[in-house]
Amino acid sequence: MADTESVCLSDEQQGVAVREVAQVYELIKTQQPLLLVHQQPQQLAHGLLNHAMRALNVALSVMNQPHASSSSAAAAAAAGHHFPVMTMIKAESTPANSPAADVSDNHVAGKARRSSPAKRRRINCEDKSSWVYHTVVPHEDGYQWRKYGEKKIQGTHFTRSYFRCTYRDDRGCQATKQIQQEDKNDPPMFQVTYSNEHTCTTTRLINNTNNNPAALHSLTANPNGHPDDDSDDTILTKMIKQEQQAAWLPSPPPDLTTISNNFDETPGLHVSQEVPPCSSNSSAISHYADEFDHHQMGQPLETTVMEEALGLGADLDDPYFYDPNLLLIYENLMNCY
DNA sequence: GACATTTGACCGTG
DNA sequence: CACGGTCAAATGTC
Numbered sequence: 182m183a184d185t186e187s188v189c190l191s192d193e194q195q196g197v198a199v200r201e202v203a204q205v206y207e208l209i210k211t212q213q214p215l216l217l218v219h220q221q222p223q224q225l226a227h228g229l230l231n232h233a234m235r236a237l238n239v240a241l242s243v244m245n246q247p248h249a250s251s252s253s254a255a256a257a258a259a260a261g262h263h264f265p266v267m268t269m270i271k272a273e274s275t276p277a278n279s280p281a282a283d284v285s286d287n288h289v290a291g292k293a294r295r296s297s298p299a300k301r302r303r304i305n306c307e308d309k310s311s312w313v314y315h316t317v318v319p320h321e322d323g324y325q326w327r328k329y330g331e332k333k334i335q336g337t338h339f340t341r342s343y344f345r346c347t348y349r350d351d352r353g354c355q356a357t358k359q360i361q362q363e364d365k366n367d368p369p370m371f372q373v374t375y376s377n378e379h380t381c382t383t384t385r386l387i388n389n390t391n392n393n394p395a396a397l398h399s400l401t402a403n404p405n406g407h408p409d410d411d412s413d414d415t416i417l418t419k420m421i422k423q424e425q426q427a428a429w430l431p432s433p434p435p436d437l438t439t440i441s442n443n444f445d446e447t448p449g450l451h452v453s454q455e456v457p458p459c460s461s462n463s464s465a466i467s468h469y470a471d472e473f474d475h476h477q478m479g480q481p482l483e484t485t486v487m488e489e490a491l492g493l494g495a496d497l498d499d500p501y502f503y504d505p506n507l508l509l510i511y512e513n514l515m516n517c518y
Numbered sequence: 519g520a521c522a523t524t525t526g527a528c529c530g531t532g
Numbered sequence: 533c534a535c536g537g538t539c540a541a542a543t544g545t546c
Contacts, residue, residue, distance in 0.1 A: 328523060330538060343537070347522095359537090 311376040319360045319371040324379060326358055337361065346381055354381035 320326075326344035334341045339362035346354035355377040363370045 327521095329540095331524075332536065332538095335535065341536085345538095357537095 311374055314373045314375070315363070315370055316373055317368045317370055319373045322358075324356070334361065337363075338365075339363070346379060348381035352381040354379055356380070 325347040327347045327349075328342055328344050330343035331340050332343070341359055341361040344358040344360065346356040348354045349356075356379040357376045359372075359374040359376075361372045361374075363372050
């Protein structure tokens with residue numbers, strides 16, 4: 182990360198970041214043995230990776246916004262929203278951020294289309310269901326999106342991309358999403374605006390990025406054509422690739438709240454039902470599961486854990502620690518100590 | 519060939 | 533009239 186040394190966090194932010202990373206460390210550490218005996222190790226691995234990515238998002242988001250209080254993330258948690266986003270800036274609709282997601286018009290071929298103009302761009306009247314987030318991984322939300330437009334917005338350096346639920350036509354899902362890159366940091370921060378709740382509740386199994394590589398590329402390849410921008414893709418591209426690898430999204434939305442809740446509350450782990458030790462018959466699995474539960478319930482994240490998490494050396498051989506984002510975030514943390 | 523993205527045009531709102 | 537959201541033909545990818 183280019184700004185590694187320039188990142189300077191407040192104590193509170195630092196604590197948030199450390200806590201998140203430490204949680205991931207603990208989770209991976211405790212669950213790793215399960216992979217050896219789990220009947221579906223790949224599934225478990227995906228779950229772990231998802232946890233890791235989310236927590237890292239939290240930490241990275243905090244680091245990328247030194248001015249932002251962690252309370253905003255806590256607000257997101259309190260709001261119980263469904264997105265793997267780390268900083269919710271607003272929980273209200275604003276004219277600039279709310280897509281007019283009325284897609285119920287009849288489709289008319291050719292130039293005769295748009296025969297029901299009154300249905301477009303209804304922003305202020307009744308669309309109250311929009312949420313604005315800032316995140317470094319705008320695509321990781323577990324839903325499948327289809328890009329339907331891209332626009333250069335005045336006053337911004339990057340284009341805004343418009344997505345709607347892939348199942349809009351099939352299931353009438355009205356959910357839409359806008360992604361606006363905000364800066365050229367490494368990784369860059371994105372503003373993501375969601376509008377309308379998903380009604381296609383069965384679609385949350387596959388990460389959209391898995392199916393929409395071109396959409397990802399369109400966001401990372403600097404559609405504005407700024408000559409300097411090409412070099413900015415590396416980190417985000419890596420992260421996106423990892424998102425693609427971890428495409429399996431095992432949990433319902435509330436698990437995100439679980440992670441975010443730790444901002445303000447107990448340092449204890451609530452990591453969850455999302456990566457269950459599995460309901461298999463194996464006694465070995467049960468054994469590990471019991472150990473896991475006991476570990477999770479009883480152990481707050483104390484200094485020793487953080488130090489261990491920051492120690493790096495101990496578990497670098499852990500296959501999950503190949504993640505460059507882990508290294509990045511560790512480097513950030515180490516530089517702050 | 520099916521499906522997704524790109525892109526320029528269309529159109530409502532302020 | 534400028535801006536921003538959406539449409540749909542063209543294009544790309546598998």
